[in-house]
């Protein structure tokens with residue numbers, strides 16, 4: 546674990562949030578703001594009013610989807626609703642936040658996935674009901690990477706609200722459409738990825754990743770784990786496919802057999818002397834076991850955000866007859 550930087554831990558916390566996920570984003574933003582101003586203590590009342598302000602800012606531009614169902618409103622939604630309608634004053638709202646909103650998020654913010662030990666108290670020490678004491682690590686990352694971490698929080702918050710809306714929907718096609726809208730709305734830079742084609746063809750073969758049939762016509766470069774969640778264009782997550790297959794997959798989460806195939810494809814790269822293999826080693830790990838476990842962890846994370854709707858592949862695709870698995874390099878690199 547010691548080869549991870551505080552920034553890695555921060556990203557882990559932001560990306561692997563489970564429960565009360567938008568609370569995590571709001572607290573993250575308050576922490577970064579304070580750290581950037583160089584303050585190393587946040588008194589409880591200040592914490593409550595800053596936290597409330599984050600939600601109010603949010604509501605101005607983007608009503609939270611959970612509000613559609615009154616019975617399922619969160620504590621913060623109820624407080625913001627009462628404040629907006631004049632049932633309580635701002636001071637009253639701050640008091641309620643300080644009493645009711647932090648029970649989960651303050652003790653659990655530094656939990657990555659379900660692991661409380663990994664990050665420990667890396668970014669703050671909580672004196673519950675009194676104050677948070679920020680650490681040097683937090684002050685340092687805020688100083689060096691504030692714009693990046695801040696925009697990641699925003700993207701994540703957008704995405705989570707979308708994911709909550711989706712989880713209330715019963716129809717699978719709705720999932721793809723909503724996600725696509727979030728993707729467009731949040732305005733990710735879509736960089737051209739075609740320069741990866743030649744490289745990837747070597748290790749994947751000249752067949753479509755999703756259907757196993759030979760490539761013809763325009764080759765598409767696709768993010769196996771959806772771009773709007775994974776938020777990068779790293780080569781370990783890129784695959785080549787037919788345009789049609791790419792379109793069918795859309796922003797769905799793929800079935801586990803495609804993750805298995807991705808792991809093997811990446812081992813093909815690792816078995817080579819191509820200089821890009823270093824990038825994969827840095828991102829996924831230096832041994833096959835670490836790379837597998839890191840890839841699988843990303844996949845689990847996708848499930849927690851996107852739900853368990855899988856796209857199993859084009860009709861008629863059968864991994865058992867996919868020529869990829871019988872290629873020499875696949876066999877050699879995955880013994």
Ligand SMILES: [Zn+2]
Nearest residue numbers: 753756787790
């Ligand atoms: Zn195809």
